Amino acid sequence: MAQAVQASIGDSEFDRDTAVTLRTPGVYDTRLSAGWTIAHAVNGGYLLAVAGRALGDALPHPDPFTTSAHFVSASTPGPAVIRTQTVRTGRTLSTGQASLFQYDEDGTEVERIRVLATYGDLNDLTDEVRTSATPPAISPYEQCFGSADAPDPEFAEKWAILGRLDIRLDPNTIGWAVGAPSGKGEVRGWFGLADGRDADPLSLLLTVDAMPPTSFDLGLKGWTPTVELTTHIRCRPAPGPLGVAISTRNLAGGFLEEDAEIWDSRGRLVAQSRQLAKAPR
CATH class of the missing domain: 2.40.160.210 (Acyl-CoA thioesterase, double hotdog domain)
Incomplete structure (x- = not known):
């Protein structure tokens, strides 16, 4: 059965x-x-x-x-x-x-x-931490922008996933939304599930690939399909919004990489990922 x-x-x-x-x-x-x-x-x-x-x-x-x-x-x-x-x-x-x-x-x-x-x-991990990593600089949650603030209403309609998520994007990395991408290839913001479910190791596998692609900040529009995605889960996240920072340093030959860091409400690095994706045509 x-x-x-x-x-x-x-x-x-x-x-x-x-x-x-x-x-x-x-x-x-x-x-x-x-x-x-x-x-x-x-x-x-x-x-x-x-x-x-x-x-x-x-x-x-x-x-x-x-x-x-x-x-x-x-x-x-x-x-x-x-x-x-x-x-x-x-x-x-x-x-x-x-x-x-x-x-x-x-x-x-x-x-x-x-x-x-x-x-x-x-639960079996030790408490020892030796790191030079620091949490990303993200504007306070209440100063960040959600999908309801998007200037193009069709954006949310095409992204059904946005209805499942509570994403608040840092105003310093959403120039692309108003036609002014920075060209730096950076996206930062707060992440949670819309129904309030707390993050756990399994949901972190979603988090690393659920933010808008950094290609938007490079001035490219359209689908950015993932070719390969490697994720490391470092510890069990504490309740509360997750801080997410994603960056791209190299777009060449029609492909780009995205490096993501996920930080929990206690300021701990809970997940890291790198993916190779096709740049929008």
Whole structure:
């Protein structure tokens, strides 16, 4: 009998929409929600969280420590199947891979995303921290701008995912929204889920790929599809809004990188990521 994998925190929209159901050992069914799309394509961070949910059930350790995701083809809302494989299990860490498939018109399975990940237990980490990293300079929450403030109402309509998120962008990095991009390739702001669900390690996989792309601040418009995304989860986030800083230093050959840092309300670096993406045409 199929068995639903229980959500980790409450009955939030994120938990419902990332739910997976165990079909047979290592194989999970899911349904990708249209609520997490950008111009009809399913957001990559949401896809990673869905695959991460399946891996968290398949592996003996609960929390993603590092994930490397390759986006093979664009996903669409609807049914999908996730096939997982355990690569190795140890006392403190376990490694596995997951591939998410959908079906084309003739019923053939098409791979959408392939993830290689190592999981552990964040509760077992030591308290020692040696770092030169400092939280990003983000304007106070009440001085930042949300999607309701966008000058172009069609922007929010095309980004269905914005209805699931509580994003407040730093006014110093949203010149692109009024036709005056800085050219620096920077986006900063506060991030949360619209229904108030607190962040956890799984939702951080969404956070690293849910802000507007830095290509906007470079003066480029249009879809910026992710090719590969590597994420490191450093500790369990404290409740409250997350501070997010994303930057791009190099656009060449039609591709750009995005480096992201996620900071929690206690001023701790809770996640880092780097992705390679195609620049808008």
